[in-house]
Amino acid sequence: MEKFVLGIDIGGTNSKVGLIDESGSIAFREIFPTKSEESFDIYLPRLKEIVDKLLTITGKVPIGIGVGAPNANFLTGMVHEPPNLSWGSVDLKKRFEELFKLPTFVDNDANLAAVSELLWGCASGVKHLLVVTLGTGVGTGIIIDGNVLQGAFGGAGEGGHIEIVPNGRACGCGGAGHLEAYASATGMKLTIKEILGSDVDLALLGTALKSGDKDALKIFGESAKYLGKGLASMATILFPEMVVLTGGVMNAGPIFLEMIRAEFEKMILDLLEEK
Numbered sequence: 277m278e279k280f281v282l283g284i285d286i287g288g289t290n291s292k293v294g295l296i297d298e299s300g301s302i303a304f305r306e307i308f309p310t311k312s313e314e315s316f317d318i319y320l321p322r323l324k325e326i327v328d329k330l331l332t333i334t335g336k337v338p339i340g341i342g343v344g345a346p347n348a349n350f351l352t353g354m355v356h357e358p359p360n361l362s363w364g365s366v367d368l369k370k371r372f373e374e375l376f377k378l379p380t381f382v383d384n385d386a387n388l389a390a391v392s393e394l395l396w397g398c399a400s401g402v403k404h405l406l407v408v409t410l411g412t413g414v415g416t417g418i419i420i421d422g423n424v425l426q427g428a429f430g431g432a433g434e435g436g437h438i439e440i441v442p443n444g445r446a447c448g449c450g451g452a453g454h455l456e457a458y459a460s461a462t463g464m465k466l467t468i469k470e471i472l473g474s475d476v477d478l479a480l481l482g483t484a485l486k487s488g489d490k491d492a493l494k495i496f497g498e499s500a501k502y503l504g505k506g507l508a509s510m511a512t513i514l515f516p517e518m519v520v521l522t523g524g525v526m527n528a529g530p531i532f533l534e535m536i537r538a539e540f541e542k543m544i545l546d547l548l549e550e551k
């Protein structure tokens with residue numbers, strides 16, 4: 277009988293639940309708002325309801341759960357004060373295992389994005405990989421020699437919190453001038469307000485970018501400038517074979533990607549380019 281696992285992706289805006297088969301295909305999926313202002317104790321029963329519904333509809337019995345969440349730690353199973361959720365610190369692995377009675381594995385959403393790109397995405401066979409997730413926040417997953425870089429205590433890969441602008445915008449982590457404060461969807465909304473003087477929907481601007489809209493070019497150009505700088509710093513240390521950009525912000529498409537590439541190439545050391 278084919279085995280299934282439950283995959284749960286907890287984002288700052290939306291949560292996704294999927295039943296995944298052994299080939300990595302998502303057999304069934306469901307998406308619902310995370311409601312970041314709510315506590316974990318209110319979130320968990322809502323999630324349980326969605327999972328129960330999915331299992332009832334499909335009649336499948338999963339063998340385990342994999343959870344991706346912001347600030348989650350693979351080694352401890354904890355989520356530690358994610359800046360985009362009002363959860364404080366939660367023993368996610370323990371709470372999930374108590375509730376669902378299934379073995380649960382937890383990691384940072386960006387680390388899992390890197391593993392997915394390696395196993396089933398565009399980075400098959402790549403040994404040194406940098407994956408950057410651009411959503412409500414900015415996450416980075418790093419693969420070195422085919423393994424996820426966990427660092428001491430499982431905390432490696434916080435590339436969203438490198439300083440890009442000295443004494444710049446406040447970041448959700450409590451710091452200032454970090455990449456996340458500029459290149460995440462949240463940061464880009466601030467850029468929109470600063471440059472256009474009003475709240476224009478980011479997804480709409482992403483669509484407008486595809487037809488060369490001037491305002492969209494300005495907003496995405498700002499973000500590309502900061503991303504190019506941040507990615508160049510990370511690549512100088514890591515020397516990855518490939519950099520993958522993913523997450524909702526990348527729905528803006530190939531024009532945005534080319535803008536980031538141009539900025540990245542401007543910033544990168546000749547040393548890296550030649551190799």
Ligand SMILES: [Zn+2]
Pocket residue numbers: 436437447448449450451452454456
């Ligand atoms: Zn930060």
